Amino acid sequence: MDDFILRDVTVINPDGRWEHAYVHVKNGVIAAVGDDQGVRAAGTPETVEIETGADEVLVPGMIDVHIHGTNNADVMDGTPEALRNISETLPSEGTTSFLATTITQHNDAITRALENAAAFPADQPEAGAEMLGVHLEGPFFTAEKAGAQPKEHLQKADPALFQQWQEAADGLIKWVSLAPEQDPDHALIRYLSQCGIVTAAAHSDAGLEEVDQAAVDGVSHVTHLFNGMSGLHHRDPGLASAALLNKRLTTEVIADGVHVHPAMVNMAFRLKGAADMLLITDSIRAKCLQNGTYDLGGQSVTVEGNRPYLEDGTIAGSMLKMNEALRNMMDFTGCTLEEAVAVTSKNAAAKLGLTRKGTLHPGMDADMVLLKRNGDVSRTWCRGTLAYQQEGTAWKS
Structure with a gap:
């Protein structure tokens, strides 16, 4: 369906909402957004018109910059099938694009995952979330704050090794999480900054002054706030x-109520505001599956409800979906839906320097989610292609 109009819908953007609007999609891009009564009067007989439900709002497609896996697939599997599975599963939670996130492992395993990611854009499914690049999480971390990162594979930051990995990834590494103290002279931090790669502090025992200096040298983000x-x-x-x-730093939160207490999410939101926060899932292959035992970076993870953990009790990733994160953010902080779509969509796009994603304005990719007011996903479009439709939902055209 290359040319269609959504009718009489409430459009939510970070800068406001438009009640009783229409959205015209053509060739995968938002061609126009306007008043629904006006388009009805003009008439567009050559275009498929789709009515939306009274309890639905249209929000920008969500962008997950930190996700390891879902539906029994993991980025570290290093196979095309794993990335395709992730891509095709994510629209059910309203995610229309993502960064394939690695984990600390043997160098060869990371290289294999990166080579696989480099080949994926040629195999990107139309009806799937778009892989925007790779988030290299580790192995340049501190053992004392490793969390679920396998300690036996941690190492000091190495610009030469990173350059090898970036070559293996065909330039697709867009985001790197590291511990500043593992890069004592900040050589890698400066190099990443010069390359325009988002550099995030994570799994670190660094003190305030050390982090502030790292921010001067190029660190601009903090990974999964409060954890690790x-x-x-x-x-x-x-x-x-x-x-x-630190005003130089944005941050991200796993808003599942497990990793961070709701009151702490609220405190972070009050201090950082909607402009400097992102929501992520940090989810693992067990998401969408039943309780049981699963693999994460060569480690056994037990899942009970919404809590995955290692044998020693360490939380190991999450079971969170992005639409749940959005709903929880509103519950935990009292933020508006406009603010919530900033932290699920616009801010990630801005951080990555993307000008074609993150809002529902003309000229943007038609990454759109019809969200029910209870937070459930009704339909998801990825670049104008219907990628998910809730069971029992029928077109009204």
């Missing part, structure tokens, strides 16, 4: 404190 980092101690402010106080 030095915290908010009143006499020894660490990475979490820097994330909240």
Whole structure:
């Protein structure tokens, strides 16, 4: 369906909403957004017109910059089938694009995953979330804050090794999470910054001053706030404190109520605001599956409900879906839906320097989600192609 109009829909953007609007999609791009009564009067007989439900709103497709897997597939599987599975599963939660995220592992395993990611754009399914690139999470982390990152494969930051990996990925590494103290002279941080790669502090025991200096040298983001980092101690402010106080730093949150208490999510939102936060899932292959035992980076992970954990009790990724993260963010903070779509869509696009995603304005990719007011996903379009339709939902055209 290359040319269609959504009728009488509430359009939600970070900068406001438009009630009783229409959205015209043509060739995978939003051609126009306007008043529905006006388009009815003009008439567009050559275009398929789709009515939307009274309890539905149209929001920008969500962008997950930190996801390891879902539906029994993991980026580290290093196979085309795994990435295709992830791509085709994510629209059911409203995600229309993502960064394929690695985990600390043997160098050869990381290289294999990167080579596989490099080949994926040629196999990108039309009815699937778009892989925007790779998020290299590790292995340049500190053992004391490793969390579920396999400690035996941690190492010091190495610009030469990164360059090898970027070559294997055909330039698709867009985001790197590392511990600043594992890059003592900040050589890799400076190099990544010069290359325009988002550099994030993570799994780090760095103190406030060290993080602030890393931010001067190129770190611009903090990975999964409060998890895997030095915290908010009143006499020894660490990475979490820097994330909240340093204006150079954006941050991301796993808003599942497991990784971070709702009150702490609320505090972070009050300090950073809607402009400097992102929501991510950090989900693993067990998402969408039943309780049981699964693999994450060569480790056994037990899943009970919405909590995956290692044998020692360490939380290991999440079962969170992006539409759930959006709903939880509103519940935890009282933020508006406009603010919620900023932290699920616009901010990630801006961080990656994308000008074609993140809002529902003319000229943008038609990455769109019809979201029910209870947070359920009704339909998802990826670049204008219907990629998900809730069971029992029928077109009204």
